[in-house]
Amino acid sequence: MRRLLIVPLVLVFLITSAGAAMACAGVFSPNGNVNLLRTSTLAGYADGIEHYVTSFTFSGGGGEFGSVVPLPGVPTTVERGGDWTLQRLNREVTPVREAFAGANLATAARADSAEVLLETTIDALDITILKGGGDEVGTWAKDNGFLLAPDAPEVLDFYAERSPIFMAAKFNAAAAEERGQAIGEGTPIHLSIPTDNPWVPLRILGLGKQEIERVEADVFLLTEKEPELLIPSDGLILERSEQGSDGLIADLRADKGMEWIPEDGMWLSYLRVDSAAGDLTYDLAVDVQGEAPSTIDAGLASFDAPATPVDDGLPVALLAGVAVLVAGLGITAGRWSLRRAG
């Protein structure tokens, strides 16, 4: 799959508290030693390049944080993103309250090794781009100290079947404190990924959650024209579909690395995820060529079966760019430490 990436805000935290990597579960509770992080992600598309901006939030403490995110392709650059973009997008869709994306903490529910394509450090984050099947990425994550949730093997396979590219991020809290990073302060990451169609991984938002646990997320798309979306269930709601305001576009263009946004504006779609984790078995497929979105991209069909075009009544539109923000997602997160016996 070489699709435009629209990655949700919620990154998949595959972690546990320091010392909790024990065989028995007494010191670890999926609802206990973990924090809910609110993070924001923007993915935009212009001239065949996906621009993906996400923020990893430092929540204090002496441990480290980690996450793994499926990607639709191999990034050509990984760099620090602007500080303003995610906050501005969040404010655009929550104009009443003073949204501060990535800053809020709340309690919440939580073979062979993969090929390393790229490694870089941004602030206190160690970023690794991986290529491999689900088992290989899982093995890499395990070898690098991530504690994978029990549903991770199936979910990693679910994504690797369509795109074998993943991003792993380790947040070194000690390094963050050393450089004076405040609790709640996010580190925005900007990836540029050549792709040809939009795609939003949603199923991974339920990783590590019980089937009945709720997954709530805000998904924002910015496209040059009104996109066609595949909305497979009432757990994914299209709340807004409109031309992005001049103020939003101007503000976004003013931030670091955001000049790829066309001056003449973009279409804003706002989708809300409100679903039981067990029902969130799909991703959001978007088509930029005016065709019906792919059921394979949506995770509703495998490569073995022919993809069925879906006409759900949404208008077909050509896209030159797409941006996505997913805010306020339930992230199962916590400190992790290198696995050790005992």
Next chain:
Amino acid sequence: MLGRYRLPLTLALAGLLVIAWAVMVLAASGPTVPVDIKYSRFEPDEFRFKAGQEVTFVIFNDDPIDHEFILGDQAVQDGHELGTEAHHGSIPTEVSVPAGATVETTITFDRPGELIIGCHLPGHYAYGMKAIVTVR
């Protein structure tokens, strides 16, 4: 008259005894039962054995994450769910099964009852990583 057959008869009797002993040993040692672990599930997830039967489980972990094979009643499962042991292996009914590994363990089911095979790595049991064993 019988004397000339004494040796062959003795050998035949000994042979029968050896065969009978072998049959008894084999019957007692019971079957080898493969157990696959995939996507944090036991396959199969239901087993039936006879009381007194000895069973060798050959457990293959097809996942990239570690798992456990803990056999016992509900109290045993509850204890492990709250426990803190990092690794298992010294007790046949409690073994760790590392990612990609195959582990064998031999267990004798000495009395009838309902038992559970569970994995108690963080979140696994709640996720549904358990199997039912019925002993009659």
